[in-house]
Amino acid sequence: MLALEDYRLDNGLRVVLNEDHSAPLVAVNLWYHVGSKNERPGRTGFAHLFEHMLFSGSKHVGNNEHFRYVQSVGGVLNGTTFFDRTNYFETLPSNYLALGLWLESDRMGYFLPALTQEKLDIQREVVKEERRQRYDNVPYGTAFERLLNLGYDPDYSYHWPTIGSMEDLGAASLDDIREFFSTWYRPDNATLTLIGDFAPDEAKRLVDQYFSSIPAGGSFPHFNLERRPLNGERREVFPSPVQLPRVYRLYHFPKMGHPDWIAADLLSSVLSGDKASRLEKALVLEQQIATDVAAYVLPTEATGIFMMQATANEGVAIDDVEKAIDAEIARVASDGVTADELTRAKNRAEVEYAHQIENYDSRADLIGMMSTYFGNPSMVHTWLDPYRAATGDDLQRVARQYLVAENRVTSTFVPENA
Amino acid sequence: MTIDRNVAPQPGPPRPYHFPQVVRRTLDNGLRVLVAENHNAPLVSIRTLIRSGADYDTPELAGLASLTGELLDEGAGTRDAVRLAEDLGLLGASLGSGADWDASYISVDTLSRTFAEAFAIFADVNRRPTLPESSLERVRAERLMELLQQRDEAGAIAGKRFSHLIYGTGAYGNTVIGNPDSVANIGIEDVRRYYAEHYVPNNGTIVIAGDVDADRALDAASRLFADWPAAELPTRPQITPNSLDSSRIYLIDRPTAVQSEIRIGHLGIARSTEDYFALSVMNALLGGVFNSRINLNLREKHGYTYGARSTFAFRRQAGPFVVSAPVRNEVTRESVTEVLAELRRIRTGDVETMELEDTKNYLMGSFPSTVQTASDIAGRLVDMELYDLPTNYFDRYRENIGAISKHDVEHVAEKYIDPDKVIIVIVGNASQIREPLGTLGMPIHELDIEGMAIA
Numbered sequence: 066m067l068a069l070e071d072y073r074l075d076n077g078l079r080v081v082l083n084e085d086h087s088a089p090l091v092a093v094n095l096w097y098h099v100g101s102k103n104e105r106p107g108r109t110g111f112a113h114l115f116e117h118m119l120f121s122g123s124k125h126v127g128n129n130e131h132f133r134y135v136q137s138v139g140g141v142l143n144g145t146t147f148f149d150r151t152n153y154f155e156t157l158p159s160n161y162l163a164l165g166l167w168l169e170s171d172r173m174g175y176f177l178p179a180l181t182q183e184k185l186d187i188q189r190e191v192v193k194e195e196r197r198q199r200y201d202n203v204p205y206g207t208a209f210e211r212l213l214n215l216g217y218d219p220d221y222s223y224h225w226p227t228i229g230s231m232e233d234l235g236a237a238s239l240d241d242i243r244e245f246f247s248t249w250y251r252p253d254n255a256t257l258t259l260i261g262d263f264a265p266d267e268a269k270r271l272v273d274q275y276f277s278s279i280p281a282g283g284s285f286p287h288f289n290l291e292r293r294p295l296n297g298e299r300r301e302v303f304p305s306p307v308q309l310p311r312v313y314r315l316y317h318f319p320k321m322g323h324p325d326w327i328a329a330d331l332l333s334s335v336l337s338g339d340k341a342s343r344l345e346k347a348l349v350l351e352q353q354i355a356t357d358v359a360a361y362v363l364p365t366e367a368t369g370i371f372m373m374q375a376t377a378n379e380g381v382a383i384d385d386v387e388k389a390i391d392a393e394i395a396r397v398a399s400d401g402v403t404a405d406e407l408t409r410a411k412n413r414a415e416v417e418y419a420h421q422i423e424n425y426d427s428r429a430d431l432i433g434m435m436s437t438y439f440g441n442p443s444m445v446h447t448w449l450d451p452y453r454a455a456t457g458d459d460l461q462r463v464a465r466q467y468l469v470a471e472n473r474v475t476s477t478f479v480p481e482n483a
Numbered sequence: 484m485t486i487d488r489n490v491a492p493q494p495g496p497p498r499p500y501h502f503p504q505v506v507r508r509t510l511d512n513g514l515r516v517l518v519a520e521n522h523n524a525p526l527v528s529i530r531t532l533i534r535s536g537a538d539y540d541t542p543e544l545a546g547l548a549s550l551t552g553e554l555l556d557e558g559a560g561t562r563d564a565v566r567l568a569e570d571l572g573l574l575g576a577s578l579g580s581g582a583d584w585d586a587s588y589i590s591v592d593t594l595s596r597t598f599a600e601a602f603a604i605f606a607d608v609n610r611r612p613t614l615p616e617s618s619l620e621r622v623r624a625e626r627l628m629e630l631l632q633q634r635d636e637a638g639a640i641a642g643k644r645f646s647h648l649i650y651g652t653g654a655y656g657n658t659v660i661g662n663p664d665s666v667a668n669i670g671i672e673d674v675r676r677y678y679a680e681h682y683v684p685n686n687g688t689i690v691i692a693g694d695v696d697a698d699r700a701l702d703a704a705s706r707l708f709a710d711w712p713a714a715e716l717p718t719r720p721q722i723t724p725n726s727l728d729s730s731r732i733y734l735i736d737r738p739t740a741v742q743s744e745i746r747i748g749h750l751g752i753a754r755s756t757e758d759y760f761a762l763s764v765m766n767a768l769l770g771g772v773f774n775s776r777i778n779l780n781l782r783e784k785h786g787y788t789y790g791a792r793s794t795f796a797f798r799r800q801a802g803p804f805v806v807s808a809p810v811r812n813e814v815t816r817e818s819v820t821e822v823l824a825e826l827r828r829i830r831t832g833d834v835e836t837m838e839l840e841d842t843k844n845y846l847m848g849s850f851p852s853t854v855q856t857a858s859d860i861a862g863r864l865v866d867m868e869l870y871d872l873p874t875n876y877f878d879r880y881r882e883n884i885g886a887i888s889k890h891d892v893e894h895v896a897e898k899y900i901d902p903d904k905v906i907i908v909i910v911g912n913a914s915q916i917r918e919p920l921g922t923l924g925m926p927i928h929e930l931d932i933e934g935m936a937i938a
Binding site: 087088089090124125129132133134137139140141156158161162163164166167171175186187188189191192193194197199202203204274275306307308309339342346349356357376378379405409412413415416419420422423424425426 | 486488489491492493494495496497498499500523524525526556564565566567568569571572573574575577592593594621624625627628629631632634635636637739740741742772773774779782783784785786787788789790809810811840841844845846847848849850851852853855856857858
């Protein structure tokens with residue numbers, strides 16, 4: 066059991082302390098409950114652009130000084146954005162805990178006075194380059210974006226990817242940034258997790274010093290997160306500069322943490338991940354019609370996502386790859402999984418979880434996630450329980466109920482010159 | 484109590500850091516075994532380092548070392564590929580294998596409660612791989628598909644061409660994964676020969692890190708590996724880099740590109756150089772970390788890129804020095820100009836005390852955060868063995884970095900960076916960038932994707 070202390074400041078900031086002296090380090094990790102889900106059509110890419118802006122200084126921290134303060138004492142840092150959350154983290158030598166708290170509290174409480182048009186213009190260009198580098202200039206780079214476009218109605222918050230569109234990024238104004246900050250970046254919308262080599266009383270005193278004067282905000286805007294049903298499979302074929310056809314599928318699921326999502330996570334291990342897994346064994350090893358296959362669930366809060374993809378071997382029709390995938394899914398649906406397969410899937414979940422706990426940074430992220438999505442940091446102790454309790458029947462039922470054509474969208478990338 | 488937010492808080496007294504204690508044993512057959520206990524998590528990482536990699540590949544059989552590595556999990560002892568995966572999965576273990584330029588690797592990560600069983604299977608993979616011919620055909624086909632797909636990956640095209648221009652067809656000049664012709668040439672007898680010649684105990688080290696008892700792990704290693712026969716090693720091929728008398732640009736057209744992938748550099752220096760620590764500091768300051776000159780210039784000052792960096796690839800023999808940056812088409816020329824200006828500036832002796840201290844503090848202070856896990860520790864020990872680092876290397880690392888002066892940084896910049904003799908490879912939209920690049924005053928050679936000159 067991890068030694069957790071979980072409390073709130075008067076302004077609503079949730080604080081989780083995990084004292085651990087195995088390394089002379091401290092992980093300072095903030096999860097804000099805001100992501101691309103909280104954007105509106107025409108203003109996509111904001112949450113992520115905003116993450117970039119938060120590294121460009123605040124009232125008492127100069128432009129680029131955030132990075133410098135952390136790196137110049139041997140700290141490592143970054144931030145990430147997804148549909149439902151944005152996180153900011155630094156791992157510091159433990160005698161620099163106060164520095165981390167000073168920096169994070171300054172950008173939570175004193176960001177707006179330092180905001181300038183010039184900073185926005187630079188970061189807007191950087192983010193556009195990020196989009197080019199990771200989406201537009203790489204083979205299959207827009208696959209996830211295309212699936213989201215197909216899988217959700219235009220007014221639904223998962224319709225667009227976190228990176229946003231070039232057009233919307235270009236349209237972001239200083240006023241937009243100010244409003245976004247005031248709405249979402251506030252102590253009552255965040256969890257601060259500290260892990261490592263500190264004395265809890267001292268850590269509490271410092272947290273109080275740096276964060277307690279930051280005011281809570283008003284009410285949060287409403288987002289309708291009820292997904293409208295697909296009414297049948299949606300498919301597209303996308304000719305693009307790739308050499309081999311690849312099929313991408315997105316299956317709709319209940320949100321992360323739901324028992325069916327847990328069963329889907331285990332089922333994804335039965336289907337892919339090593340040479341004994343169903344899809345890899347059938348498509349790659351035996352039939353040799355695909356060069357690679359993958360199935361996995363995503364950690365999403367509003368609704369669940371089960372992804373599947375496979376690349377056709379040269380000269381193989383992508384339709385044949387899809388048929389082979391469907392045959393394997395049908396086999397699970399009709400015959401279920403073996404006891405050994407279930408054991409292996411559970412082992413993998415256990416090992417992956419142990420690896421996440423092992424490292425301060427990823428452990429802090431787990432705790433932040435449990436707090437942000439489930440309102441309960443202590444779930445970090447019980448997360449694996451439903452995995453252990455899952456049965457072969459659960460996996461079979463989930464395959465039957467969800468891994469069906471009516472519940473999926475499919476985007477197929479094919480070579481444009483073929 | 485109120486606080487003064489205007490100044491950064493002062494640190495408390497620093498806490499000591501020690502790299503985990505390492506227990507060593509060398510078996511009679513020459514196999515070295517290293518164990519580092521770390522009981523923070525119920526996990527164990529097991530690694531084999533074989534001190535041969537793609538550096539031994541001949542041009543005709545480029546890709547052999549990595550294909551051999553990839554075939555190791557296709558069956559071992561009495562288990563075929565699927566059975567290996569099944570039995571390891573039942574233990575909660577995962578297996579990996581492969582090769583890079585200087586070495587080949589086998590890894591198993593497992594739960595501490597299944598260490599003994601997983602280690603026995605690991606030993607089978609090391610010593611009794613079946614290397615089946617049918618698997619070679621499949622893995623070869625997958626490799627050919629991977630090479631085919633790289634034709635659309637601008638970064639891969641640029642990296643491949645850059646290496647080739649520096650090293651020619653010899654060691655470090657092809658890619659680790661080979662090319663379509665060489666991969667087609669490789670037969671199962673080549674794979675079995677590579678395995679037999681290089682996967683021998685006197686060419687290897689086994690590293691075990693994590694939640695194990697060191698004595699028991701050493702005893703298990705002795706039981707499983709003591710009767711592995713030693714063998715004489717083939718002579719290592721030497722690199723044959725091309726010499727360069729002036730800078731030139733190589734442009735590879737990719738008409739659909741929305742970014743230019745830029746590589747700028749030349750031959751670097753081997754890992755064994757006595758200037759390693761000075762070079763580490765100099766490169767970190769120049770382009771090795773986020774707050775380095777090149778990244779701050781291209782990204783934070785100009786917004787040309789999502790990230791630019793410089794690297795000295797420290798290998799057994801001299802690896803390349805390279806600056807890499809993906810930038811949007813319109814600012815390709817400007818980006819090249821800025822990078823070259825930074826390469827000149829670092830040689831002129833204007834290193835400021837604060838940036839030097841910041842960089843050294845980063846390198847010294849961040850080390851503990853990169854060795855938190857059993858797998859991290861195992862990785863560091865593999866490095867130590869691969870490059871023959873002294874046993875107290877990690878404990879003395881901070882001291883060695885701390886001793887680097889401004890003079891040292893300027894000295895190695897002048898000695899190892901030559902902005903007037905660089906190879907510049909750009910993969911991008913030629914119709915948009917050709918003309919601006921012409922104003923740089925360097926010859927431009929246009930190549931096709933295979934590296935053939937375009938008339």
